[in-house]
Structures are given as C-alpha cells and as structure tokens.
Amino acid sequence: MNPMVTTIYRNAIEKVAVLEQEKRDISREILLARNKKRKHLIYKFLEYDQKKHELLLQVARVALQNQETSIIADLKRLYSHTELQEDLVNCIAMEIKYCSQFMEVLSKGLKYPGFMTFTEKRTEQEVCKYVLEKARQYSHIKNPFGC
DSSP states (O other), X not given: OOHHHHHHHHHHHHHHHHHHHHHHHHHHHHHHOOHHHHHHHHHHHHHHHHHHHHHHHHHHHHHHHTTOHHHHHHHHHHTTTSSXXXXXXXXXXXXXXXXXXXXXXXXXXXXXXXXXXXXXXXXXXXXXXXXXXXXXXXXXXXOTTOO
C-alpha cells in the first residue's frame, strides 16, 4: 500500500467522521424544530452529506489511480446500497448530484416559497420527509466514531 494514499484515506475518513458527528448533532435539532427553521437545518444536513461524498469522491479517484484495492473495496462496501456499484466514481458523483438537487429545491423554497410550482413543493415535502427519516436514524446511533 502506498503510504501517501493511505494518509489521504485516513485524513478523509477523519473528516468524514467529523461531518457525520455534525449531521448527528443537526439531526437532533431537526427532530425538535418546526417549519422554516427545520428547512434550514435540513439544508445544512444535506450540505454536510454533500461534503462527505465530495471527500470520498476524491479518495476514490486517488485510490483508483494508484490501484489501491483495499481502499476501493472499502468504498464499494460503503456505497453498496446504490445501483451503480461497479463504477465507484459515478456512483459517488450521483450521490453528490442528488444532494445538490435536493438542496436546490430547498433553497428555492426558503427564498421564494410563493414562486414554487406544485411539483417543486411536493419534491420539497418528500426531501424533508427523507431527511427527517435519516435524522431519526441518526438519533438512534450511539456515537459510532468516538467524536
């Protein structure tokens, strides 16, 4: 194993652990908040999720370039819930794209709620329900990273 790649991987995992802890903290607030404040928190939650995927995308690219099979295998396990397991970089890029699309809809809803179409409002509701469910899951996790 290339020590440089291993160091990059470890540093990224440490940053992901911090981001996950932030998401866990925000998830508690999401469960307690209502309406507009909740939407701001959901947006923040999605920002942290997007940052996590961006870090892991950088790690995946470095690992693929250096043919680090153990790191690639770890990342594939992490993204095993997706349909695109074979192409790791595209799989992570799709997760980033989903987060940015969710954030775009929420942003419009926060800034211009009167100008949203029915479909955008419905999408916003579904994104909020999705993140609310994720927040419930995070609230049941007992500090997995020791942060």
